[in-house]
Amino acid sequence: xxxxxxxxxxxxxxxxxxxxxxxHAGQLKQYDIATPFPQTRVYVTNDSNIxxxxxxxxxxxxxxxxxxxxxxxxxxxGSDSTSALAASSDxxxxxxxxxxxxxxxAYVWTPDQGMQNLGxxxxxxxxxxxxxxxxxGKIVTGWSDTPNGYEAFYWTQQQGxxxxxxxxxxxxxxxxxxxxxxDDGSTITGALHTSxxxxxxxxxxxxxxxxxDRPTNTDVMIVPDAINADGSVIVGHADSGFFRWTSTxxxxxxxxxxxxxxxxxxxxxxxxxxxxxxxxxGKSKGFIWSESLGYKTIEDFMIHAGxxxxxxxxxxxxxNAISDDGVWSSGQGLNPNGEFVTWVAxxxxxxxxxxLLGMAGLxxxxxxx
Numbered sequence: 001x002x003x004x005x006x007x008x009x010x011x012x013x014x015x016x017x018x019x020x021x022x023x024h025a026g027q028l029k030q031y032d033i034a035t036p037f038p039q040t041r042v043y044v045t046n047d048s049n050i051x052x053x054x055x056x057x058x059x060x061x062x063x064x065x066x067x068x069x070x071x072x073x074x075x076x077x078g079s080d081s082t083s084a085l086a087a088s089s090d091x092x093x094x095x096x097x098x099x100x101x102x103x104x105x106a107y108v109w110t111p112d113q114g115m116q117n118l119g120x121x122x123x124x125x126x127x128x129x130x131x132x133x134x135x136x137g138k139i140v141t142g143w144s145d146t147p148n149g150y151e152a153f154y155w156t157q158q159q160g161x162x163x164x165x166x167x168x169x170x171x172x173x174x175x176x177x178x179x180x181x182x183d184d185g186s187t188i189t190g191a192l193h194t195s196x197x198x199x200x201x202x203x204x205x206x207x208x209x210x211x212x213d214r215p216t217n218t219d220v221m222i223v224p225d226a227i228n229a230d231g232s233v234i235v236g237h238a239d240s241g242f243f244r245w246t247s248t249x250x251x252x253x254x255x256x257x258x259x260x261x262x263x264x265x266x267x268x269x270x271x272x273x274x275x276x277x278x279x280x281x282g283k284s285k286g287f288i289w290s291e292s293l294g295y296k297t298i299e300d301f302m303i304h305a306g307x308x309x310x311x312x313x314x315x316x317x318x319x320n321a322i323s324d325d326g327v328w329s330s331g332q333g334l335n336p337n338g339e340f341v342t343w344v345a346x347x348x349x350x351x352x353x354x355x356l357l358g359m360a361g362l363x364x365x366x367x368x369x
Contacts, residue, residue, distance in 0.1 A: 041086060042265075042320035044330040044344055051091055052342065053084045060084035060096055060109075072109050075117050077101025084109075086132045089183070093137030095130035102126035106142050106155075108133075118155050121163050123147045130155070131178060134185035135229075141188050143177040152178035152190050152203070167201065167209040169194045176201065176209065180227045183269070183324075187231025189224045200224045200236055200245075215253050216240045225264040226274060229324065233271025235264055246271070256295030265319065268326035275319035275329055286319035286331050288347075298329065302347050312336070316343070 041053035078099035103126035128144035178190035224236040242257035261279035313336030
């Protein structure tokens with residue numbers, strides 16, 4: 001799925017929406033968010049709306065400049081924690097997991113109906129999680145505990161929770177977890193757990209679960225990090241480095257991303273660009289990868305596009321989202337005043353445009369010492 005920050009280590013729970021389409025060249029706009037929570041998911045759309053999802057220690061919530069924080073409820077019987085992990089393109093559907101009287105279970109939230117428990121596939125262990133949702137909000141994907149271990153599922157209002165089925169690897173059954181769904185809802189990707197390997201799978205109604213080839217014969221862990229709009233491109237990480245799979249069947253190692261501490265967070269609709277950040281010795285730097293330019297830090301990408309003056313004094317630490325058309329990006333960083341903010345920028349290909357429409361801070365979270 002697109003529009004998202006793919007940091008599966010759930011760091012925050014907020015959803016913020018800010019329209020910056022009215023910003024002019026070089027203008028910077030910031031909103032004060034007093035609570036210093038990190039981010040889990042970020043979405044940025046073609047019209048430059050940005051949405052941030054996450055959770056604090058107990059509650060999932062979303063934030064907008066107009067309404068401030070709006071907290072989601074817990075599922076009935078729950079009181080300890082709720083996480084928000086993904087949203088539909090119009091933010092009307094949010095999914096995640098919540099504490100219940102029986103355990104942790106997947107939920108769907110809408111403004112009209114509130115929290116809806118998705119339940120579990122089978123068995124007595126009430127443990128499930130919703131990880132992603134299609135762009136129209138109609139198909140949810142995730143995982144559920146069963147008597148045979150974890151199994152990936154999709155959920156719709158009409159069908160309820162449907163398991164993706166068992167997959168046998170070298171004659172042995174596997175456990176599966178679904179992490180992402182394409183925007184059009186046709187394709188699901190996630191991880192298969194065998195006794196010796198973690199493999200990436202791709203699922204459609206026609207093919208069922210299909211394990212992707214390993215980038216190299218020595219890889220024992222292959223995990224997806226993002227899927228594009230129609231499911232034709234999957235990017236992820238393996239022991240040998242980061243990979244990019246296409247529907248032609250090719251799976252290519254990305255030479256520029258072989259170091260440790262690299263995180264892919266989002267992918268454009270056509271799969272030609274993806275973004276993330278690279279951490280070395282505790283210092284992060286946002287990056288963008290494209291078919292035409294390969295790997296570049298986001299600052300270098302903007303500078304090569306002729307935007308040197310606009311990024312002067314900024315330290316763009318993370319890129320957490322990229323728009324469907326690959327033009328808009330959003331992340332976190334330090335502005336010229338040393339304030340830790342969420343930013344959004346228009347940064348087209350250097351070869352096609354030299355225009356920056358705006359950068360915006362979405363909440364001062366902390367100040368550089």
